[in-house]
Amino acid sequence: xxANPVGQKSLMKNIDILGPETVNDNFYPxxxxxxxxxxxxxxxxxxxxxxxxxxxxxxxxxxxxxxxxRDDPENPQIRKYFRLVAEGIPFVRIYxxxxxxx
Numbered sequence: 179x180x181a182n183p184v185g186q187k188s189l190m191k192n193i194d195i196l197g198p199e200t201v202n203d204n205f206y207p208x209x210x211x212x213x214x215x216x217x218x219x220x221x222x223x224x225x226x227x228x229x230x231x232x233x234x235x236x237x238x239x240x241x242x243x244x245x246x247x248r249d250d251p252e253n254p255q256i257r258k259y260f261r262l263v264a265e266g267i268p269f270v271r272i273y274x275x276x277x278x279x280x
Contacts, residue, residue, distance in 0.1 A: 179214075180222065188216035192239065194248050196268030197226040201248050223248065225268045247271055 181187045189209040195202040209215050219233035223244065238244060251262040251271070258279070264272040 180216075187214065189214045189220075190216060190222050191220040193222045193224070195224045195226045196248065199267065201267065202226075203248070227268055246273060 179187050179189055189206070189212050191206060191209055193204045193206075195204075209220075216233070219235050221234040221236065221239035223232045223234060223239075224230065225232075234244065246256065246260065247267070249256055251257065251260070251265075251273075259276060260273040261276050262271060263274050264270075266272070
């Protein structure tokens, strides 16, 4: 649950905390059906070093840009098209585009 500056509380579907060497991914499936779910931006991604929160709708959360930063580079859906060249999580990851196997 998160609260805004005036104290209104909302539930999140996903909360990801990007740390210096890892991503702490938390999925809360029961919140999806709650009337307290933050409907337009139910996904929270936090830069753990800077404390910067980013509220994302489902489209942005599932975008390749966000997935390349938060997902495991060895995920088959990512590894098929991208090779991690430099790791700088939570600020940056540099990938090389690769041709998928035919």
